[in-house]
Amino acid sequence: MKKRIAIVLLLALAVSIAIYFVSKDAINALTKGKTNPPDISAANAIVIELNSGMVLYEKKAEEKAYPASITKILTALVALENENLDKIVKVSDSAVGVEGSSIYLEKGEKIPLRDLIYGMMLRSGNDAAVAIAADVGGSIDNFACMMNDRAKEIGAVNSHFVNPNGLQNENHYTTARDMAMIAREAMKNKEFRKIASAKSWTSDRGEGKYNYFANKNKVVYQYDGGNGIKIGYTKAAGRTLVASSKRDGMELICVVLNAPDWFNDTYKLMDYFYDKYQLVKIAEGERLINSVKIVEGTKDFAYIGTKENVVCPSLKDKECKISIAYDVQKSRKAPVSRWQKAGKLNVYCDGEYIYSEPLYYLEDIERGRNSE
Structure with a gap:
């Protein structure tokens, strides 16, 4: 069965990222033992x-x-x-x-x-x-x-x-x-x-x-x-x-x-979760995914993104929204430097927080001449 794709991102910038669907109920079932992980x-x-x-x-x-x-x-x-x-x-x-x-x-x-x-x-x-x-x-x-x-x-x-x-x-x-x-x-x-x-x-x-x-x-x-x-x-x-x-x-x-039975326990558990899960890429590392307003700079906005790919494990062939939200300042005074920390990207599954990835400025922006 092909996975359904939706755009569910909260972007200030017109950037679209394809997001897969997995079921939160299925995730909870796995983590709470309602399915059948192997006995160890x-x-x-x-x-x-x-x-x-x-x-x-x-x-x-x-x-x-x-x-x-x-x-x-x-x-x-x-x-x-x-x-x-x-x-x-x-x-x-x-x-x-x-x-x-x-x-x-x-x-x-x-x-x-x-x-x-x-x-x-x-x-x-x-x-x-x-x-x-x-x-x-x-x-x-x-x-x-x-x-x-x-x-x-x-x-x-x-x-x-x-x-x-x-x-x-x-x-x-x-x-x-x-x-x-x-x-x-x-x-x-x-x-x-x-x-x-x-x-x-x-x-x-x-x-x-x-x-x-x-x-x-x-x-x-x-x-x-x-x-x-x-x-x-x-x-x-x-x-x-x-x-x-x-x-x-x-x-x-x-x-x-x-x-x-330490090694067999380990192999059974890892086999089980490789069979049940796949990795979904949410955002590409070192690519712009949002922007921050820059005050008194040579540019009005600075692009931000992550250093690494943003990924999330998802159950195969299930339905649930994975979404992201930004924890960044609305504006920042110049100067800013490439790879300076800008905030963090929060990943959610059906509104439930999963993890965060640091956000960085992707460019250098100096103070504008009129701001000296």
């Missing part, structure tokens, strides 16, 4: 669409749980945002002989931060995580503060981290929803995405050292479109997995916590 072993789970952050499925997603080594997603993100990957790190005493998975660091060893992050993410080296935290944060406690601050910025407000590797501590906890938000933010980082999707990495630590890191996350080998991101396990946490994949332009993040 996980105690806690969530599936989101990466671009919009839209929740497609959740099971006790706000319940407190222990993350184990999926903690390292946040550790890697904080390190990447605060330090140069080419920096040479001198391994501290605290990073030697850490329990659990290891890349077998030696006291005083000098190793690039890049190798430490690959060793932490692929091999799940607990010692690599400690070495990263001690170098980037100056101490484990200070780095944990950096992790908690970054988590709150992302919106993961129901989590608390006390170490960089997820070794068991009652005060180190998260939720499936929080981990999905953290993973979504991390996957926006190009270097993180490259690391998380790697099947292996070879470091150059010298002859006789542990140089080859194979990715323990089978998603990147087994699943069609699988591109990350991290597994974890402790006795208290059980098996934890954050997985990502991309098919037909749509990218999903799936989190399962305390999941005895």
